[in-house]
Amino acid sequence: RLRAIVSAIEMKEDRNTEEDCNVDGHESDNATPLSQIVEFFASAFDRQQAQKDGAITPSKGVNAEFDHCEDTIAECIVELEEYLQAQKKVLGESELRYEHVLMDRYQIEVPERAWKKIPSSYELKSSKKGTKRFWTPKLEVLIKKLExxxxxxxxxxxxxxxxxxxxxxxxxxxxxxxxxxxxxxxVFCCLAVYSSQPEMVKPQVLNTSTDLPSLFIESGRHPIICASEEASSTFVPNDITLCQGDGSGRSILLTGPNMGGKSTLMRQTCLLTLLAQIGSFVPASSMSFHPVDRIFTRMGAADKIMEGKSTFLVELAETVTILNNSTEHSLVIMDELGRGTSTFDGTAIATAVFFFLTHKRKCRMMFSTHYHDLARIFSDDNLVSFQHMVRTSESFCFRIRF
Structure with a gap:
């Protein structure tokens, strides 16, 4: 699997290099192939052994100094074994062997029957019943070399x-x-898998040089909700039209009850626009749009206590960002602006912001509100489309307890 991934990456980078050459007119510097880099680090050491030992032991050829030490150790062990065989001949005892006692390793263990043959150069290091253990000057040199x-x-x-x-x-x-x-x-693989799902459609990108920025979605569904079979079965698709050919309906003024789906619809519009602009299919019957330069959202209600900012201040600060940075190519979503203050002040703020974004910034906008005075104020404005979310229920139970 790793080799397949590396191969795919190299193919993509080769294609990018060819494109860069076509653009710049020169070839990029040749670098070490990724497959060689990955192969080196993959074989540099045994990962399972490293986890077991708590230390990294490099593979052969990775570190010259370590390899030299390993070779020297192997040579010492061979020399020690050869020396033991030579001492067996000197003493005429085939059962000589090395014993390791605490820190003193490679002590030659001599059985009692061969004690009379021990040369004077043998230095007694330890003993037990029936055996004695010795070092020799030659053995000490070999042990020192090994250590x-x-x-x-x-x-x-x-x-x-x-x-x-x-x-x-x-x-x-x-x-x-x-x-x-x-x-x-x-990302490409995820988009490919996501786009292969049923009831997905390829969005159409409209010409920005000839038409006013617009957005059309037919039977759009929320990308996250439609991923759940249970939630998708009860989800009601919605159509969205932002800006007709003559510029009418550039802004949607959205009203409706709480839990009626206003926020879901606006989030859905943002997500479908984002998916379409990055090249993905979208969950809808059809979609066409002019590309957006930025997507602005002002949703929810939350304060920032640690920064000394109230809910209302956070709301206004985010609104100011939208007012200062939005353009006619932007998509703006504002959910119940003005909820953080009194009804009178909230209505005034919502009215002013809605008018400015619709007529001055001329951006595509969805604006939800419970201030129905806005519908009366902009009732004659052909740039505004009035939409209302309706909730239907087959059964309803209302109980008040005191």
């Missing part, structure tokens, strides 16, 4: 992680590019 090699290996091993990280940084740009490409491939 030095083991110490150098441990020192080298302690620097392995640093060396690997340093080598990783040498490939930083290649790996960073690969991660970016992997992220793009992940």
């Amino acid at each position: 030095d090699a083991e110490g150098a290996r441990d020192t080298s091993r302690s620097r392995i992680l640093y060396d690997l990280m340093k080598k990783l940084m040498d490939y930083f740009h290649a790996l960073s590019s690969a991660i970016s490409s992997l992220g793009e491939l992940d």
Whole structure:
């Protein structure tokens, strides 16, 4: 699976390189192929063994210093074994063997029957019933060589992680590019799987140079809700039209009861626009739109106590951002603006903001409100489309307890 992923990334980056060459007129610098980089780090050490030991032991060929220490240790062990075989001949005792006692390793254990043959160069280190253990000058030299090699290996091993990280940084740009490409491939695969679901449609992008910015959605469904079979079965699709050819209906003034679906419809419109603009299919019967430069939302009610900002102040601050930065190509969603203050003041704020965004910024906008005075104030404005969310229920039970 890893090789398949690396292959896909390399194919994508090769295509990007070809496009860059076509644009710039020159080839990019040849870098180490990603497959070689990944293969190096994948085989640099045994991960399971590292987790078990709590230390990294590099594979052969990864670290020259560590390899040299390992070779030296192997040579010492061979020399120690050869020395033991030689002492067996000297003493005429085939059962000589090495014993490790605490910190004194490689003590030659001699049985009692061979004690009379022990040379004077043998130094007694320990004993037990029927056996004695010795070191010799030659043996001490071999043990010292072995311990030095083991110490150098441990020192080298302690620097392995640093060396690997340093080598990783040498490939930083290649790996960073690969991660970016992997992220793009992940998005493309997700969009492909999502777009292959039933009742999805390819949105049509309209010409921005000849028409007024508009948005048309027929039988649109919320992308998240329609992902749930249970919720999708009861979800009611909705049509959205923002800005006709003559500019009428640029803004929607949306009213309706609480839990009637106003906020869901507005979020749905934003999500479908975003999905369409990044190249995805959308859950709708049809959709056509002019691309947006930004999507602005002013929804919900929350304060920022730690910053000393009340709900009303947060609401106004977000509104100011929209007023200052929106353009005729923006999509603006505002949910019950003015709820953080009195009805009179809230109506005044909502009226002024709605008028400014509709007539000055000329952006496409959905504006939900419980201030029905706005419908009366803008009743003769052909740039405004009036929509009302209705909730129907087959059964209703209302109970008041005191």
